[in-house]
Amino acid sequence: MATPLGHSIIGYALARAAGLESRGAFALAMGAASLPDVDFLAGYVQNGDVRSLHHEVITHKPIFPLIVGAATGAAVAGFSLLRGRRPKAREVGKPAALATVLVASHVAMDLLPLPYDTMPASSIGPVEAAMTQAWNAVIDVATYGILAILVLERNGQTSEA
Numbered sequence: 001m002a003t004p005l006g007h008s009i010i011g012y013a014l015a016r017a018a019g020l021e022s023r024g025a026f027a028l029a030m031g032a033a034s035l036p037d038v039d040f041l042a043g044y045v046q047n048g049d050v051r052s053l054h055h056e057v058i059t060h061k062p063i064f065p066l067i068v069g070a071a072t073g074a075a076v077a078g079f080s081l082l083r084g085r086r087p088k089a090r091e092v093g094k095p096a097a098l099a100t101v102l103v104a105s106h107v108a109m110d111l112l113p114l115p116y117d118t119m120p121a122s123s124i125g126p127v128e129a130a131m132t133q134a135w136n137a138v139i140d141v142a143t144y145g146i147l148a149i150l151v152l153e154r155n156g157q158t159s160e161a
């Protein structure tokens with residue numbers, strides 16, 4: 001499975017490709033692309049083990065991106081109504097679709113058979129864990145960094161902010 005770095009790279013690239021421009025929007029996009037890994041936190045809270053629920057709950061299921069997209073659309077529409085405006089379909093549909101794509105990118109990326117070093121189920125030391133994550137980050141930068149650059153260059157955007 002990809003690291004948060006890999007998910008964030010793709011989240012940033014998708015946000016740029018969708019025409020978003022602000023740093024806040026990029027941060028939200030990178031957060032959405034990493035959202036399914038909230039099951040690490042759920043596992044820690046419930047069982048005291050960050051890996052106990054990883055890929056075991058709904059956040060890595062194909063339905064989850066649709067739920068997040070629908071919730072995003074409902075939130076945008078609700079916010080518009082609170083401001084006394086009737087929401088337009090495009091105002092609701094674009095963020096809902098983007099949220100769906102961002103979260104779906106995570107679910108799909110975790111299925112790709114890249115040569116990650118997976119941590120064993122038994123606990124390993126902090127040095128071994130750091131080395132594992134460093135190797136996985138190298139794979140993510142090599143794979144998703146290059147993919148993001150290619151996509152952004154093709155869209156006429158450079159990787160400069």
Ligand SMILES: [Zn+2]
Pocket residue numbers: 001036037060106110
């Ligand atoms: Zn994941």
